[in-house]
Amino acid sequence: MLLTIDVGNTQVALGMFDHKELVGHWRISTNAQATFDEARWQLVGILGADGFTQSDVRGVAISSVVPAMTAALRRVAPHVSSGPVVVVEPGVRTGMSIEIDNPGEVGADRIVNALAARERYGAPVVVVDFGTSTNFDVVGPDGAYIGGAIAPGLEISTNALISGTAALRMVEFSAPRSVIGKGTVEAIQSGGIYGHAGLVDGIVERIAAELDEPVTRVATGGLASTIVPHCSSVETVDPYLTLEGLRIIFDRNQDTE
Helix, strand or coil, X not given: CEEEEEECXXXXXXEEEECCEEEEEEEEECCCCCCHHHHHHHHHHHHHHCCCCHHHCCEEEEEECCHHHHHHHHHHHHHCCCCCEEECCCCCCCCCCECCCCHHHCCHHHHXXXXXXXXXXCCCEEEXXXXXXXXXXXXXXXXXXXXXXXXXXXXXXXXXXXXCCCCCCXXXXXXCCCCCCCCHHHHHHHHHHHHHHHHHHHHHXXXXXXXXXXXXXXXXXXXXXXXXXXXXXXXXXXCCHHHHHHHHHHHHHHHCC
């Protein structure tokens, strides 16, 4: 089996693949200050609770936007796997051309998402990843990664609103009864959910207009299922897209050995 690990700024998504089938998945909070021992025991504990042992795992694939976590997971991986470790970074084979001004600055998770979307849905395709930031990644008609957009995510935007005001408080991220909120809580929910949906629709439609041809629109990330029902521009929610991309990249790098 293959363990895939996607480290975001807020959460870590993990997936266990038996060949091409996702047989287990988990989400935990990102802790950039975790020691090697803490990271090892947490990962071993999660896998062990569902019956997975080191001998079951043939390899590990990692993408990370948190350097401290990347370093820790490089050390932890041999304790949960009997096989190789692939970290998505410059020099790792993806099979995707990166056609932006500085290819080295694009986040690993964005390349992983773009690759998985191209393999699953074809090109051109736009991926909207709802995480700490809301990322828009574009695969052009020829299958190359051609760039995208980055916007503040729903959670970080709401946190900024609450921290910058004296009378507002955190609310549950769910749609209110109506766009016209009947109280402060519903008003914040309306602005957050419908406002973010409008942001997504605006950017996706502008991307589609620049491509000037039919484009598939795919959403992923922890808040996708909350926001996409209120969007008009996104067709599909694929919650495990990043994990699938890691599986593809791991397999491609084994082919080169």
